[in-house]
Amino acid sequence: MQIDRRTLLTASATGVLAACSGGTAEAAQKFEFTLSDAEWRKRLSPAAYQTLRHGATEYPGTSPLNKEHRAGTFSCAGCALPLFASTTKFDSGTGWPSFYAPLPKAVITKDDSTLGMSRVEVLCRRCGGHLGHVFDDGPQPTGKRYCMNGVALSFTPKG
Numbered sequence: 001m002q003i004d005r006r007t008l009l010t011a012s013a014t015g016v017l018a019a020c021s022g023g024t025a026e027a028a029q030k031f032e033f034t035l036s037d038a039e040w041r042k043r044l045s046p047a048a049y050q051t052l053r054h055g056a057t058e059y060p061g062t063s064p065l066n067k068e069h070r071a072g073t074f075s076c077a078g079c080a081l082p083l084f085a086s087t088t089k090f091d092s093g094t095g096w097p098s099f100y101a102p103l104p105k106a107v108i109t110k111d112d113s114t115l116g117m118s119r120v121e122v123l124c125r126r127c128g129g130h131l132g133h134v135f136d137d138g139p140q141p142t143g144k145r146y147c148m149n150g151v152a153l154s155f156t157p158k159g
Contacts, residue, residue, distance in 0.1 A: 033079040033127040044078065047151045052078045052129035055114075055121075056149075060095025063150020072157040074099070074148075079127035083107060083153065084146070092138070092145055097153065099146040100138045107146075109134060122146060 035043065040053050050056035065074070074084040074097070083106045084099040092098035105125060112121035112133065122131045131152045138145030 029128065031126060031128040033081075040078070045151070048077050051149045051152050052076075052124075052127075052131075055130040057132075058096075058149045058151045062095075063097060065097045065150035065153055065155055066091075066095070068097075068155050070155075070157045071159075072155055073103075074153045074155050076124040076127060076129055076131070077152050077154045078129040079124060080154070081106060081124055081126040083124065083131070084148075086155075086158075090139055092147065094145075094147055096132065096147045097150050098138070099148065100140075100142045100144055102146060107131065122148070 037053075041049055044052060047056075047058060051058060068086075068089075070086065072086050073082045074086070074089070075082045082103055084102055088099045088101045090098055090100060102122075108123050108125050109120050110123065112119045119133045119135075122134050123129060124131060129152060130149075132146065132148040135145045135147060136143060
């Protein structure tokens, strides 16, 4: 049996919550777009499933979206929620599609201390899919770098 980091963290958090609340854990965060695990597997490619649903990371430099320079919108590959405008995309040199700002009310963030480092995870607000991480080393006007897994995104050209 293979255990990914999201499963391990969820199990750990559930145990801590249960211990602190006298045996009843808080309900998991609810998202407006939900599917069963079987439905997610059917809907997504294997790589997108592992990334969006289990927090995997694609290899740098492998996403065709790195070379996408047309005007348009980058959306969640899981639920199609528009996430980033092409006008906020920039070449960060990291090998992942990067943006300096998401669209309003498109993403949520949470602290991520896996892999022995402190980071901020970026999730789709509608389905909770793991998109990537945000860092404080991006360009102006925000100074942020939303470093996203291309496999977690889809692109729709404008027009």
